[in-house]
Amino acid sequence: MLKSGKTFLKSKERFSRGLHASHFRFASLKHFIAQRLRPAGFTLAAVLLLAACLSLGHPFAATYLLFSFTLGLFLIAVPSAIVRRAKLEAKRELPRYATVGQSLRYTIHVRHLGRGRLKRAWLRDVAPDPRPSFEDFHHLREPGENTRNLFDRKFAYFRWQWLLIQNRLFVDGNSADMLDIAHSGHTQVTLSLTPLRRGVIQLNDLRVLLPDLFGFFQRCHRVTAPAATLLVLPRRYPLPPIELPGGAAFKNTGEASTNAIGSSGEFVGLRDYRPGDPLRQIHWKSWARTGRPIVKELENTFYPRYGLVVDTLCLSHSDAQFEEVISVAASFAAGIDTSDTLLDLMFIKSQTHRVSAGRGHERAERLLEVLAAVTPEREADYDALARLVLLHRDDLTSCLIIFNGWDEQRAGFLKKLTHQGILCAPIIIGLGTAPEGLPGHWLASGNIAQDLQRLRGKLHARS
Numbered sequence: 001m002l003k004s005g006k007t008f009l010k011s012k013e014r015f016s017r018g019l020h021a022s023h024f025r026f027a028s029l030k031h032f033i034a035q036r037l038r039p040a041g042f043t044l045a046a047v048l049l050l051a052a053c054l055s056l057g058h059p060f061a062a063t064y065l066l067f068s069f070t071l072g073l074f075l076i077a078v079p080s081a082i083v084r085r086a087k088l089e090a091k092r093e094l095p096r097y098a099t100v101g102q103s104l105r106y107t108i109h110v111r112h113l114g115r116g117r118l119k120r121a122w123l124r125d126v127a128p129d130p131r132p133s134f135e136d137f138h139h140l141r142e143p144g145e146n147t148r149n150l151f152d153r154k155f156a157y158f159r160w161q162w163l164l165i166q167n168r169l170f171v172d173g174n175s176a177d178m179l180d181i182a183h184s185g186h187t188q189v190t191l192s193l194t195p196l197r198r199g200v201i202q203l204n205d206l207r208v209l210l211p212d213l214f215g216f217f218q219r220c221h222r223v224t225a226p227a228a229t230l231l232v233l234p235r236r237y238p239l240p241p242i243e244l245p246g247g248a249a250f251k252n253t254g255e256a257s258t259n260a261i262g263s264s265g266e267f268v269g270l271r272d273y274r275p276g277d278p279l280r281q282i283h284w285k286s287w288a289r290t291g292r293p294i295v296k297e298l299e300n301t302f303y304p305r306y307g308l309v310v311d312t313l314c315l316s317h318s319d320a321q322f323e324e325v326i327s328v329a330a331s332f333a334a335g336i337d338t339s340d341t342l343l344d345l346m347f348i349k350s351q352t353h354r355v356s357a358g359r360g361h362e363r364a365e366r367l368l369e370v371l372a373a374v375t376p377e378r379e380a381d382y383d384a385l386a387r388l389v390l391l392h393r394d395d396l397t398s399c400l401i402i403f404n405g406w407d408e409q410r411a412g413f414l415k416k417l418t419h420q421g422i423l424c425a426p427i428i429i430g431l432g433t434a435p436e437g438l439p440g441h442w443l444a445s446g447n448i449a450q451d452l453q454r455l456r457g458k459l460h461a462r463s
Helices: 002-036 039-055 061-082 134-139 150-155 157-167 284-290 320-335 364-372 382-391 408-419 448-452
Strands: 088-093 097-099 104-112 118-125 170-175 179-181 186-195 199-203 206-211 218-222 228-233 267-272 294-298 305-310 342-349 351-358 398-404 424-430 441-444
Touching (some): 039 061, 228 364, 305 382, 320 364, 320 398, 342 364, 351 364, 408 424
Antiparallel strands (some): 118 170, 118 179, 199 228
């Protein structure tokens, strides 16, 4: 029985590999045609095929004329696109950051090294290959795939299309203006693209599009250009005015007031000068009266320090909810004013990580850069994450925890922190409505922006 089960699994994997190879080659052919066939070319090909079919067995002069006319256009357009040439050098000028879902415009400096004048040409940055690996194709599932019919589940075409869409890094990438450059001439071209996923995008496939005389087809020629990278930050949601547990009030204006922890650095007395004291604290009148340097002693200032704990565990067949977790964490990382606070981002990626931003530390943009590169974990290790948080519990005012779903492991993690006296504000992202007795705040997957707006006022905390 065990041997037959292993044989079945192997045969299923072989069939899946064959499907993946078939879809892989078909997607390559489809991409090749789509790059070189313009919208008018699709129309011409459809009319040519229709006229050819109507001409079979129906000797109508109009049908033959239509077929001859479209065939003539085809025989002229294809060679005229093939013979077009362009030799270009280019260099991209990219901004430091981009954001998921927001259109980005950047400049490309182009130099024409070919013969004659280059006219009627456009530039396009081609996105990296979105075709999924066999492991992703074999293990991941399209949302709602179990509701499809047996044929669709067996041949998994819709799963393949879903994975292609999920793996696309950006759309557009085209220049709006037509190139018109003389020999050895130089120009600037503006391109626009819209990132679809966070992370680092490698731009290393710049093409010049050279259409034929009629605009049916185009030659897609690679341009010599150094590779460039673009860091895409996570999508961020607008936050309402909220008050974090433990004190500091966060407002949409970006203002934060220190809480009761520590003081405001007020004058408390005078003392003798010690090496290293700043000159601005010298009390000149006392120095003149006593004949020795006297400095003003100020009470030390402390700022509220918050922990932003991100749950990176994702065991579902789709990572859509995990991306919402990262977006919510990025919204708080960007929304909390770190000029008068400290913020510690803590998560697990192979091992525990802690990144701090605020006064005397990194800027808040550093937290967004880190979140842009975080990938989901497939094995739970909440004990290690709890040890990381507890290691810094004496410094933390409170912890904001972004959970990816809710189960006994996550409940145990939260209980362990609260039993150690850490003030925690859990935000849980899940499907549907909130379960009974759920601690903290529930954000329904797919409705994050609206649910975040309901978090007005002070966040609920557990201690």
